[in-house]
Amino acid sequence: MTNKKINFGAGPAKIPEAVMEKAASEFLVYGNSGISILEMSHRSADFTAIIKETEKLMREEMSIPNEFEVLFMQGGGTGQFAAIPMNIARGKTVADYAITGTWSDKAAKEAEKYIDIHKVFAPTKPYTSISSYSSWEKKSDAAYLYYCANETVHGIEFHTPPEAHPDVPLVADISSNFLSRPFDFTNHGIVFGGTQKNLGAAGLTVALVRKDLIGHEARHCPSILSYKEMHANNSVYNTPSVYGIYITKLVLEWIRDGGGVDKLFATNQEKSRLMYDIIDSSAGFFSCPVEKAHRSHMNVPFRIGGGDEALEATFLKGATERGMIGLKGHRSVGGIRASIYNAVTLDETRALVDYMNEFEAANRK
Numbered sequence: 001m002t003n004k005k006i007n008f009g010a011g012p013a014k015i016p017e018a019v020m021e022k023a024a025s026e027f028l029v030y031g032n033s034g035i036s037i038l039e040m041s042h043r044s045a046d047f048t049a050i051i052k053e054t055e056k057l058m059r060e061e062m063s064i065p066n067e068f069e070v071l072f073m074q075g076g077g078t079g080q081f082a083a084i085p086m087n088i089a090r091g092k093t094v095a096d097y098a099i100t101g102t103w104s105d106k107a108a109k110e111a112e113k114y115i116d117i118h119k120v121f122a123p124t125k126p127y128t129s130i131s132s133y134s135s136w137e138k139k140s141d142a143a144y145l146y147y148c149a150n151e152t153v154h155g156i157e158f159h160t161p162p163e164a165h166p167d168v169p170l171v172a173d174i175s176s177n178f179l180s181r182p183f184d185f186t187n188h189g190i191v192f193g194g195t196q197k198n199l200g201a202a203g204l205t206v207a208l209v210r211k212d213l214i215g216h217e218a219r220h221c222p223s224i225l226s227y228k229e230m231h232a233n234n235s236v237y238n239t240p241s242v243y244g245i246y247i248t249k250l251v252l253e254w255i256r257d258g259g260g261v262d263k264l265f266a267t268n269q270e271k272s273r274l275m276y277d278i279i280d281s282s283a284g285f286f287s288c289p290v291e292k293a294h295r296s297h298m299n300v301p302f303r304i305g306g307g308d309e310a311l312e313a314t315f316l317k318g319a320t321e322r323g324m325i326g327l328k329g330h331r332s333v334g335g336i337r338a339s340i341y342n343a344v345t346l347d348e349t350r351a352l353v354d355y356m357n358e359f360e361a362a363n364r365k
C-alpha cells in the first residue's frame with residue numbers, strides 16, 4: 001500500500017507509510033484481544049500497555065528529562081492555550097508572550113481571558129522574523145515566558161530556545177516541529193503540541209510538564225485541562241484519544257527504527273535546504289519573505305512572480321496534476337506553503353523541487 005499523492009499539507013499531515021501499513025494490519029483485530037483498538041476500553045490491559053509504551057518511547061526518542069511528566073490530553077494546541085495560564089499562573093498576574101505569528105498571537109489572545117499578557121516585543125506584521133532575544137523586555141515576575149517554536153502559517157522557527165529569566169519557566173508550542181529536531185529542555189516548564197503533524201493523528205495533544213508546575217491550577221480550571229487531574233490519573237481521567245495514542249506509538253517506533261531524532265533532523269535540514277536553495281537561486285521568481293536565520297525546516301512559505309496570484313493558481317493546478325497536494329498557502333497569507341514534516345521524504349521533496357524548476361523555466365518572463 002502507498003499513499004498515491006504526495007501530501008504537503010500543513011496538518012493533519014502525511015503519516016509514514018510503514019505506520020499506516022502496520023495500523024491497517026492490526027485494524028480489525030489487535031493482538032490477542034479479539035477486537036479492534038477502536039472498540040477497546042481505555043482501562044483494558046491492552047490499552048494500558050499501549051499508553052505506557054507510548055510514554056516510554058516518547059521519553060526515549062525525545063530525551064525528556066525525568067523532572068517532566070508526559071500527559072496525553074485532548075483539546076488540541078488550542079486547549080493548551082487556555083490550560084497554560086489556568087494551570088501555572090501560581091498567583092502571578094502576568095505572563096510574557098513572544099508574538100511571532102498567528103499561533104503565538106492566538107495563544108496570547110486565549111490566555112488573556114485568564115491572565116494579563118505582556119508582549120516582550122512589539123509584534124511586527126507581516127511576520128517575517130524573530131526580534132533578537134537580547135532586545136526582549138521580559139518581566140521577572142511573569143508566571144512564564146511563552147513562545148511558538150515553529151509558526152506553521154508563516155514558516156518562522158526558533159532554532160535555539162529564547163533566553164529566559166532564571167525564575168520564569170519557558171513554555172514552548174512545538175505542534176508543528178515536534179520531534180523534527182533535538183529539543184533542549186533547559187529552562188522550560190511546559191512543552192506541548194498536537195500530534196496531527198509530526199506524530200500521527202488529530203485528537204491527541206501531548207503536554208510535557210515539569211513536575212513542580214503541576215498542582216497549581218485555578219479553581220475554575222476544567223478537569224480535562226488540569227495537569228494535576230491528568231497526571232493523577234495517568235492521562236485516563238476520562239476517555240482519552242485511544243486510537244490517536246496508538247498511532248503515536250507507531251510513529252514513535254518508526255522514528256526509533258529509522259535512527260531517531262538526530263537522523264530525522266539531518267534529513268529535515270537537507271529537505272529544507274533544497275527548498276530554500278531553489279527559492280533563493282531563482283532571482284526573485286520564487287520568494288520567501290522570512291529572514292534566513294529564522295526560516296522553518298517544516299513549513300516553507302513562498303510566493304511566485306512577486307505574489308502573482310494567477311501564476312500561483314497555475315502552479316497549484318500543475319502540482320495537483322502531478323499528484324502533489326496541500327500546497328496552497330494559509331488563507332491569511334496566500335501564496336504557496338510546502339509543509340515538509342518528518343514523514344515527507346527527501347525524494348518527495350526532490351519531486352517538488354524538480355517541478356518548481358520546470359515551472360520556473362516555463363513561466364519566467
Ligand code: PMP
Nearest residue numbers: 076077078103150152175176194
Ligand atoms: N499551534 C501551532 C503551531 C499550530 O500549527 C496549530 C494548528 N495548526 C495549533 C497550535 C492549534 O492546534 P489545534 O488545531 O490542535 O488546536
